[in-house]
Amino acid sequence: MEQVNVHSQREAAPRTPWVVGVSGASGTPYAAAVLRGLLDAGESVDLVVSRASRLTLLDETGIAFRDAHWREDLATWLARGADGKPGTFEVDVARVRHWSAGDLGAGPSSGSYPVKGMLIVPASTACVAGVALGLSKDLLQRAASVTLKERRRLVVAVRETPLNGQTLKHLVALDEAGAVVLPASPAFYAGATHIQDLVDFVAGRVLDAAGVPHSLYRRWEGELGGGAPKVERSRDLGGGSRPSG
Numbered sequence: 001m002e003q004v005n006v007h008s009q010r011e012a013a014p015r016t017p018w019v020v021g022v023s024g025a026s027g028t029p030y031a032a033a034v035l036r037g038l039l040d041a042g043e044s045v046d047l048v049v050s051r052a053s054r055l056t057l058l059d060e061t062g063i064a065f066r067d068a069h070w071r072e073d074l075a076t077w078l079a080r081g082a083d084g085k086p087g088t089f090e091v092d093v094a095r096v097r098h099w100s101a102g103d104l105g106a107g108p109s110s111g112s113y114p115v116k117g118m119l120i121v122p123a124s125t126a127c128v129a130g131v132a133l134g135l136s137k138d139l140l141q142r143a144a145s146v147t148l149k150e151r152r153r154l155v156v157a158v159r160e161t162p163l164n165g166q167t168l169k170h171l172v173a174l175d176e177a178g179a180v181v182l183p184a185s186p187a188f189y190a191g192a193t194h195i196q197d198l199v200d201f202v203a204g205r206v207l208d209a210a211g212v213p214h215s216l217y218r219r220w221e222g223e224l225g226g227g228a229p230k231v232e233r234s235r236d237l238g239g240g241s242r243p244s245g
Contacts, residue, residue: 021050021121022120023122025122030159046098047099081196116152117155119157155210182205201216
């Protein structure tokens with residue numbers, strides 16, 4: 001009887017998701033990797049896909065994200081590798097709830113709606129400006145403003161280059177408001193050998209900033225050369241070295 005009661009209590013635990021906002025910047029593989037990482041960690045997700053990001057997703061993957069078929073489209077998107085290969089990952093999207101970007105009456109638009117925080121991946125400069133200025137023109141921006149006012153964790157993975165002075169001011173404003181400004185900037189010390197490795201590094205750093213455990217990349221352990229590709233000696237190169245692959 002006691003085991004049944006404990007099981008019932010666990011089922012009755014309130015759902016407290018991470019809000020993930022996907023804006024119109026290039027970098028939809030980053031968003032997919034973050035979503036997979038959250039789900040792999042057992043987290044629940046409230047997803048907001050902006051109208052502009054749907055055009056980017058269609059351009060970068062060929063996937064049309066439709067409100068009426070969002071679960072099917074999301075599963076297809078998250079199963080795709082960063083190299084465009086379909087069916088690379090197996091993903092269960094049962095813990096994802098989708099909110100339309102135009103639904104300003106959605107749960108994440110209110111501070112009384114319980115969430116752990118919000119991750120904007122990728123964040124366009126237009127999105128950065130809207131959040132920094134508190135415009136709340138759509139649900140993504142409104143949810144971000146709510147996250148800041150409630151003093152919850154907000155991670156903004158800006159994806160743009162070069163950055164002009166106005167955007168830099170907006171990023172400073174977000175930092176001063178308590179957000180984590182995280183440029184989508186891959187590193188190479190983790191031993192990347194595939195485009196997915198570079199994408200996963202950025203996604204892993206986003207999850208690090210959110211405090212979500214993952215194993216998406218090899219962490220720095222204080223030893224030089226740990227991420228370098230193996231090399232072999234070559235007589236043809238006069239005793240020099242070259243990558244083995």
